[in-house]
Amino acid sequence: MGVLRQLAEYFYIKKRDPNAPHTKWMQYMHGINRISLFMFLVGLIIIILKLFVFRKH
Structure with missing residues (x-):
């Protein structure tokens, strides 16, 4: 369940743990993780669209 909780925290769905350490490097790491997950x-989504919606007959 830890992975789903972390994903929810990355996408601002769930509040972060107030007892977790807050350093600048952790903020950078979480920002990069957000960007990579979004990409x-x-x-x-693009692959799914190409496979099912824009399929050539």
Whole structure:
């Protein structure tokens, strides 16, 4: 369940743990993770669209 919680925190769906350490480097790491997850989801959507919607007959 830890992975789903972390994803929810990255996308601001769930509040972060107030006891977690807050350093500048952690903020950078979480920002990069947000960008990479967003790009992955966009790529996944594009692949699904190409496979099922824009299929050539």
